[in-house]
Amino acid sequence: MLFTMRSSLSLVALLSAGLANATYTNSTPTFTPQAMLSSPRRGSAIPNADGTLALYTVATYSFEKHHNAHELRVMNLANGTSWLFSNSSGISNVNWLGDGSKIIWFVSEEDGSTSFVVGDATAPSAEPISAGSVPGAVDNLKLVSIGEGTLGVAFSGQALPNGTLYNSELAPTPYSTGRAYTKIFVRHWDTYITPQRNSICFDIGSKGLSFIAKDITLNQATTTKSDVYYVPLTTFTETSPELKVVSTPNLEGASDAVVFSPSGSSLAFVRMAHISYESDKNRVLQVADVTSNLTAIEFFASEDGKGAWDRSPSTLLYSQDGESIYAVAEDFARVRLFTFTSDPTNTTLPSIIFKDGGVTDLHYQGEDKLLISSSSYLDNSVFSSVDPSVSAATNASSGITTISANLNSLKAYGLSRDFISDVFYQGDGDYLVHAWVIKPSTFVEGQKYPLAFYIHGGPQGATEDLWSTRWNMAVFAEQGYVVVAFNPTGSTGFGQNITDGIQNQWGGRPYNDLVKGWEYIEENLPYVDTDRAIALGASYGGYMVNWIQGQPLGRKFKALFTHDGCFSTLAQYSSEELWFMQHDFNGTLWENFDNYARWNPANHTDAWSTPHLINHNELDYRLPIAEGLAAFNVLQAKGIESKFLSFPDENHWVLNQENSLVWHKTVIDWLNEHVGLPVYSSPDDTDYRAVLQNGPWI
Secondary structure (H helix, E strand, O other): OEEEEEOOOOOOOOOOOOOOOOOOOOOOOOOOHHHHHOOOEEOOOEEOOOOOEEEEEEEEEEOOOOEEEEEEEEEEOOOOOEEEEEOOOOEEEEEEOOOOOEEEEEEEOOOOOEEEEEEEOOOOOOOOEEEEEEOOOEEEEEEEEOOOOEEEEEEEEOEOOOOOEOOOOOOOOOOOOOOOOOOOOOEEOOEEOOOOEOOOOEEEEOOEEEEEEEOOOOOOOOOOOEEEEEEEOOOOOOOOOOOEEOEOOOOOOOEEEEEEOOOOOOEEEEEOOOOOOOOOOOEEEEEOEOOOEOEOEEOOOOOOOOOOOOOOOOEEEEOOOOOEEEEEEEEOOEEEEEEEEOOOOOOOOOEEEEOOOEEEEEEEEOOOEEEEEEEEOOEEEEEEEEOHHHHHHOOOOOOEEEEEEOOHHHHHHOOOHHHEEEEEEEOOOOOEEEEEEEOOOOOOOOOOEEEEEEEOOOOOOOOOOOOOOOOOHHHHHOOOOEEEEEEOOOOOOOOHHHHHOOOOOOOOHHHHHHHHHHHHHHHHOOOEEEEEEEEEEEOHHHHHHHHHHOOHHHHHOOEEEEEOOOOOHHHHHHOOOHHHHHHHOOOOOOOOHHHHHHOOHHHHHHHOOOOEEEEOOOOOOOOOOHHHHHHHHHHHHOOOOEEEEOOOOOOOOOOOHHHHHHHHHHHHHHHHHHHOOOOOOOOOOOOOOOOOOOOOOO
16 A cells, blocks of 8 residues: 655664673573573664664563563664663554654554554654554555655555455454365465455555566466566555566566665566576566666576576665665575675676675665674674675675674573584585584583484575574574584575475485485584484474484484474375475476375385474464374384374464473473483473373373
8 A cells, every 4th residue: 555644754773682791600591492482582673864773673572471572672873772662562563754763653453453653763752643544454664755755655465356455353254164265275374365365575666666476377376476566656646556567588487575776766676587486596687767668687697597696685675876786695504695786787796795694684774884683593683784885895804893782692601603613515416515513502522412413494495594493503502412404405595506406306315415414423523422313303304304214314313303394295285385396396296206206205114213203283284284193193003102292373383482482392302311311391390391182291
């Protein structure tokens, strides 16, 4: 939706205090799952126009109160100090209004509508002003100056088939719960498809709006094609603006990351080439002038069609003067920030301007700097100021100032980067495989520690130097493990050939990479006790653990853990995104049956014998719960020590903090018991144990 707002407005900021510096002693607290889950979680820092203040949110969960406390804060970017603006949980989509200190935010009302509220970031006690409302739930607020003190405003929301805004509170309740479908999707991720629709990837400029939408003439579950559209706007009050499609010759895959230049004249975005491959390389494209020619030109194009820059950016932003483009991309197990000229005829490859940890968001900070939000293994939120010209000239070794680190790199828990390293070893071909090695803070040279052998999901994904509350490597290491987290064939950020190499190789090259990884550990990491090893993984990583269970490598582990993993590749048509398996198995089940059967863990259940914990959740429509039940049924029928954990209200991920704590305690206790480490749960810890439905507490 679009409208205009007149204002003279200003700025804001915020940040929560970091933990104090500390070194490890015998009394140093352990970084436990509960400590991790109750750590303050900061949102991205959003700076004001002159780059002096920033807005951000903080959510802190209390296991004593069983409550999430919310704060909207304002930070002084000169010194990192902050103040509370509001502790209301109903505030969302906070943004600056123009060049002053005024801010605007959404408030969700009980009748399903959304109110627009304006306040002053420098006067948190002042009464806010109502600026109107819309009759439904909306999100993704964006604003742009369109001249003479006027702002263009856009936001997204679910719409009915006739295009009107949907309001769940006003929708009639049907007498029957029956649902009928004549095409797929039937359900997606954790939700059944309803008549309501939404599009959330868009940007606004001073001359119009651009958004991305899937091609509705194609099968939505077997193709990934989405197109970029441009809507020219003069006043932002047009009722029937013209809709134009951006042309991208020879590219027909998914589009993303659409962004206007500051002038509103140019438009950049990324697009994939293949129509049914979700992990194809993102290519950067640009429409130089949206008012004249909507044919996009590709950056770094090459004669072989692969592109000269072997990275796949996910986020774009023009520089303040429009002469450069900033791009966030995975790169060797980090998520880095690059810059390159906005002239697509210039073949100079991008330069790194932020290289440590993982970039999660970026915004202009004044006229010539960037405000970067990032995280790492040791901190869930870091705000940094970057001078792109200085940083680009020094390969990101200077020109970067840390403004605020939320958890102070977990120094209060005795952790540091000294316990984290990455290694490369020869894979199952002419390529190197990357792995992270994370030691416990209590590590002592000369001693040996049990091995936690971790395999990421995707499979086109990566274990990166990013904070996670689902798979936090430091949490597992602090139990007393050396964690080795692998990025085998199929991983992203190491070049498209590595990513593409998993096609029709699910249990082939990646498994062989992991076998070679085991051999590397035995030969090069003398402090790892491979006689006390456990393996764990989620999604594709869970598939791989199931595959390993039926292979010789499975006999080397004391215990296994599969989270929402695939048991039978022949059952993958119960999933929703069919393009995924049709690409990875190089065809359909009926045309290429052998490709699906070749890497099927169910074919090797005769060899299963290692104790195995299975977690699978009821709202997981990516890999339905039958996959986990089938694996557990096999384990039980064979008399193998095993356990099944499930959450009826969780999907492919366990997100609720209380559920997550139970998940962590169940998983860690299971693994620790099998390698001789103390269990994490205390004997009287009944509040955070899953209830055994056919027996006593577990």
